[in-house]
Amino acid sequence: xxxxQKNKSKAKAEHIAVxxxxxNSMRLVMYDKLGRYPYxxxxxxxxxxxxxxxxxxxxxxxxxxxxxxEALSRFSQIxxxxxxxxxxxxxxxxxxRAKNALKFLKSAEKILGHKISVITPEEEALFMVNGLTNGMxxxxxxxxxxxGGSTEIAYVQxxxxxxxxxxAIGHLSTIPSDKIRKKIHxxxxxxxxxxxxxxxxxxxxxxxGNAFLRNSNxxxxxxxxxHIKSEERDEIIAKLExxxxxxxxxxxxxxxxxxxxxxxxxxxxxxxxxxxxxxxTSIRDGLVLSFQKDNYKKRDPxxxxxxxLAKKNGRIAxxxxxxxxxxxxxxxxxxxxxxxxxxxxxxxxxxxxVCLLANICWxxxxxxxxxxxxxRILSLPVYGLSHKERVWLGMALFHRYEGIRTxxxxxxxxxxxxxxxxxxxxxxxxxxxxFTSIFCAGYVDFLSDAKLSVSGxxxxxxxxxxxIDLMDFHxxxxxxxxAETLSLQSEIQLVQ
Numbered sequence: 001x002x003x004x005q006k007n008k009s010k011a012k013a014e015h016i017a018v019x020x021x022x023x024n025s026m027r028l029v030m031y032d033k034l035g036r037y038p039y040x041x042x043x044x045x046x047x048x049x050x051x052x053x054x055x056x057x058x059x060x061x062x063x064x065x066x067x068x069x070e071a072l073s074r075f076s077q078i079x080x081x082x083x084x085x086x087x088x089x090x091x092x093x094x095x096x097r098a099k100n101a102l103k104f105l106k107s108a109e110k111i112l113g114h115k116i117s118v119i120t121p122e123e124e125a126l127f128m129v130n131g132l133t134n135g136m137x138x139x140x141x142x143x144x145x146x147x148g149g150s151t152e153i154a155y156v157q158x159x160x161x162x163x164x165x166x167x168a169i170g171h172l173s174t175i176p177s178d179k180i181r182k183k184i185h186x187x188x189x190x191x192x193x194x195x196x197x198x199x200x201x202x203x204x205x206x207x208x209g210n211a212f213l214r215n216s217n218x219x220x221x222x223x224x225x226x227h228i229k230s231e232e233r234d235e236i237i238a239k240l241e242x243x244x245x246x247x248x249x250x251x252x253x254x255x256x257x258x259x260x261x262x263x264x265x266x267x268x269x270x271x272x273x274x275x276x277x278x279x280x281t282s283i284r285d286g287l288v289l290s291f292q293k294d295n296y297k298k299r300d301p302x303x304x305x306x307x308x309l310a311k312k313n314g315r316i317a318x319x320x321x322x323x324x325x326x327x328x329x330x331x332x333x334x335x336x337x338x339x340x341x342x343x344x345x346x347x348x349x350x351x352x353x354v355c356l357l358a359n360i361c362w363x364x365x366x367x368x369x370x371x372x373x374x375x376r377i378l379s380l381p382v383y384g385l386s387h388k389e390r391v392w393l394g395m396a397l398f399h400r401y402e403g404i405r406t407x408x409x410x411x412x413x414x415x416x417x418x419x420x421x422x423x424x425x426x427x428x429x430x431x432x433x434x435f436t437s438i439f440c441a442g443y444v445d446f447l448s449d450a451k452l453s454v455s456g457x458x459x460x461x462x463x464x465x466x467x468i469d470l471m472d473f474h475x476x477x478x479x480x481x482x483a484e485t486l487s488l489q490s491e492i493q494l495v496q
Contacts, residue, residue, distance in 0.1 A: 015041070016291065017084040018284050019075055021108070021116065023051030023094035023170055024148030024203065024256075026068060028075045030084060031288050038288045039305070039381050042082070046071040047252055050104075051094040051149035051172040060098045068104075072111045079112075088287065089116045092124055093150035097168060121166030124283055125154045128201055131285030133159040135301060135384030142193050142273055145201040145283070146260055148172040153267075155193065163189045171204050171260035180259075181266045193271035201279045204260035207253045209278035211236055214248030219413040220387055222378060224280030227387075233268075233276045237261045281383055302349065302382050306356035313360040315442045322444040323436050324355035326452060331429055333454040334486045338425040350389060351429065354396045358433045359442075361401065370402035371411055378414075391417045392426050399430025400437065404481060428485040435478040439470060446470065451495075459483035460491045468494065 016038070020027045030042040048068035050060050079087060095101040095118045109116055119127070128145045137159045145152040147170045154164040165187050169180055184190070200208070209223045212232060228236075239246060240261035249257055267273075310320045331351045335344055360376065361369045377394035385393070391414045398408050404427075408415050415423055440446040451462040461479060463471065471479070471492060483490035 015082070015084040016086040016088070016288060017079055017082070018287060019072070019087075019089040019112070020282070020284050021050070021068070021089070021091040021095065022147055023054070023092065023150070023172060024049055026071055026075075027284070028078065029284055030082060038285070038292075039308070042078075044075075044078075049148065049172065050098075051170065053174075054094060054097060054149055054172070055174045058098065059100045060094065060104055065104055065107075069107055069111060072108050076112050086291065087114055088291075089114050090283075090287065091116050091118045092283070093147060093166075093168070093170065096121075097149060119283075121150070121152060122164065124166070125152050125161065125164040127283035127286030127290070128152055128281075129154050129156055129161055129286065130289055131281040131283060131287075132199060132201065132279050132383070134285065134289055135281075135382065139199070141197040141199055141277075142190075142271060143199045143201065143279075144205075144267060146171060146204045146263060147202055148256075151263060151267075153187070153190070155189065155196075169263060171256040171263070173259055177262050177266075180262055181269070184263075184266045184270045187270070190267075190271045193273050196271070196273050197275050197277050198268065198271070198273040199277045199279050200264070201281060203253065204257065204264075205276075205278055206280070207249050207257055208233075208236060208240070208261070208264070208276075210250075211240070211246040211248035215246060219416045220378065220391060222387055222390070223278050224383055225386055226278040228276045228278070230268075230275055237265050237268075241265060279383075285383070300349065301384055302353050303356065305380060305382050306353045309360050310356045313363070315359045315362050316444055319437075319440075319442065319444050320356035320358055322447045323358050323433065323440075324352050326436055326447045326450065327351070327355060327429075327432055330452045330454055330459070331432065334428060334488075335425060337454075337486055337488075338428060339421050340419075343419065343422055343425075346389065347425075350393060354393050354429060354433065357393070357397060358400060358437055361397075370398045370400075370406065373397040373401055374408070374412070374414075388417055388422070391415070392422060395423065395426035396430040396433065399427050400433040403431065403434055403478075424485065428482065431478070431482040431485055435475070435482050438478065439475050454486075454488065457488055458491045459486060459488040460493055462493050462495045464496070465494055 014032065016031045018029050025045050025047045028044050029040050031038040032041045048071060049064050050068055052064060053061050089112060095105060105116055129143055132143060133139050133156065139159055140157050143154045143156050149170045149172060151167045151169055154161050167183050169175065169183055206223050209226045212228050213221050240257050243258060245254060314320060328351060332348060335347050361373045364372050374394040374397060377397055378390060395408050395415060418426065446467065449464055449467060453460045480490040
């Protein structure tokens, strides 16, 4: 796999562009800050359907080839204007399989001025798994990328690939259902997947997930890590196989979603996997991550993104870090008071994240800050968050701005994803952030001279004598509300 580099200004030096030429669509994605958690600055998708008719003719259709080359001409012009430091161009199944692939490749490379790497099935499996496990390092299950011309399948155990295969079938395939079934059942190791979850990658899986969201009462409209139980999955798959046009299926997918549903049907039949979990990742995520610096690969992507957002949108440099230092011990102690033992997992990680994000909406209109903060968390570009974790973060930030005057359920039903104790804890942490952020007024040195502690049934703040004037009536009220939400009594103690 080849890539090119250019010596550009510092502002552009960290940008990386990826062109992904697939059997159904092509994408140009520009990522920001290579070496940190990659964030897409620009993402354009063109449906060229290079793989249409491939089963019958073995060749790329002439008219679709022309459409694809026109799109690449546009991509080329965009790249000349944006001047990224690195450009990577990859192609997958259609250019592995087509008899006239070389002709298309020569034309495409001339237009782009870059070599196109036709990645192997093994590379494709590695990139798809790495893109997913970057946010879920302990993932175990069957990972499937259903494309237009091929289906990549890998069994992953605690983040490592144990088995993988590539099947020359995709949602653009024209072979009958019984032959699709035969190809899948020929993979002997799939029979050992009984009871595993299946993680679905690609536009067809996202369409199935979107249909589920549009035709159910699920309270959060999020695709990545959407968990669809087997009974609900089977119902949707059966309807799509029978040609029903369900709400949520993009119009461009109507023609091929039935075949995709058939492939998914036979995959679950052959593996006896349990539930379907939708992934929002792609091979591009794994590809870009392969160019990350080693020291960033070891760091939590959630905290990297939170730091970047705080840096760009926060009030004062370093404020979130000091808020976290001030609240961390109290937040940890109060978690044991409010939450059940089974709900404590990963809360330290979330506490750090929410403290870093405490003031990302300070510049928004005051009456909209809570809602904007909640929605920003739902769309946070981090694949390692479950829906429950994402809603918890959003709820805590909502109450950081809204206090107790507005309940979250007045703007969304997302709170239904959390248990009552998790909601109580999110409210408490939100109120803690609210008190702390307003109390220090952005002057973070105040937090260095104050201390917060839980002792028995008391929440105590220790203040120096020269800070007592900061604790006016309203600050005392916010502190008291914070304590009461944790079923604690508030107390102020002066120290030398």
